[in-house]
Amino acid sequence: MGELFSQFNILGAFWVTIQLTFFAAIGALVIGTVVAVMRVSPVPILRGFGTSYVNVFRNTPLTVIMVFTSLGLWQTLGLVLADEQSQHFFKDNNFRLAIVALAVYHASFVCESLRSGINTVQPGQAEAARSIGLTFLQNIRYVVLPQAFRGAVTPLGNTLIALIKNTTVASVIGVAEASFVMADMLDARADVLFLIFIIFAIGFVILTLPVGLLISAVSERLAVKR
């Protein structure tokens, strides 16, 4: 077992998984929030855009989006996200493309989680905010969203757990995250196949379990406060 850890960079692979999760989560949160605001805005064009965004990205398999960022965005359209002269160009570029794919995909789920949160805010509060003269964006920022996030803790947390596991899809464009290294190890050390599976299963549980516990704790605290 110790020999497996010295032979393969298992911890490094999980570190890549954590980094993918971290940056994609921030991206998904920002994009998802913007799209959710569009979906409840008074401007029909923005609403239409928001709805289309969710319908497209929520219904396309992540693998397809992932492959598209590499073959479509980079190789065909020439979108370059890293320094081309660098020795680590392929590694960096693929890593960043993977973050883009993960972020735009999970943003649709963030958007829908937030929308369910927005629905927990009594419409009367938004009307009261309008009646004291807040503009749409002020209303969203100071009255609706702070409450919507509280109402959306559980679905947002579930989206984060899904994101952690979905980072494994980045292996299809060669990002050396956990499942990529696992596949390497299975090739080389089929003799300890079950051990390898167990190591990676436990690794992911270590990442996701705290998130689940945190969600329960936070939603309980907010429930008491309300």
Place this chain on the structure above:
Amino acid sequence: MTDALPAAHVDPDGAASTSGRPHTGEPLVVLDHVNKHFGELHVLKDIDLTVHHGEVVVVVGPSGSGKSTLCRTINRLETFESGSISIDGKPLPDEGKDLARLRADVGMVFQSFNLFAHKTILENVTLGPIKVRGVKKAEAEQRARELLERVGVQAQADKYPAQLSGGQQQRVAIARSLAMDPKVMLFDEPTSALDPEMINEVLDVMTKLARSGMTMVVVTHEMGFARKAGDRVVFMADGQIVEENTPEEFFLHPRSDRAKDFLGKILTH
């Protein structure tokens, strides 16, 4: 940024007032042939209504007659198809920044209070002045405390809305509106979601406000309030203004059959 409003027409204590309030004031809210539909339903039919500076207009009428819609249309929470509405000589602008500014001049108190649940009582009252009028936080808080004292809930300033009784919440909602120094305040059945023992504490605040010279449009079936504080009663039925009169005259000698019928119903229970 800060268009400081003449708050002078509202006497902070609500004390200095004479009985027969003059309402010879200039027209403040003018509705001219306003029509509104909800789909097929014609909810406001050719409404003409002028509310003068300092006047208190009580709107009564059967359920579904369009009273709430009238209030919401004046505040432009609802759109309308034809006619015009002006506030202090300025026509209602379309959606956007101008409209938001105008809404700040028109206070609205809802049946269901609609306080911001995630903000403290004090924050509920200061949000508008700080974000809309650009008032400094310390200044807004001081003013908010004065207003909370005026409506009798100063002790609750740091609590959250859910910790207050309905009557207290509604008084906070009134303070929240007042903090914007509105030119006119609209009340849509402000006491009908309250337990009976809390109705008077809210009506007292409203009566004081009326005495202080605030221009008010009040949808209510509280006849005591209408008589004590109202200058005029407007009776609506089926989206039309059927009858207008002084409170005494209206309640004692209704002219139209619709009004007689309506009063017969609310007086017998």
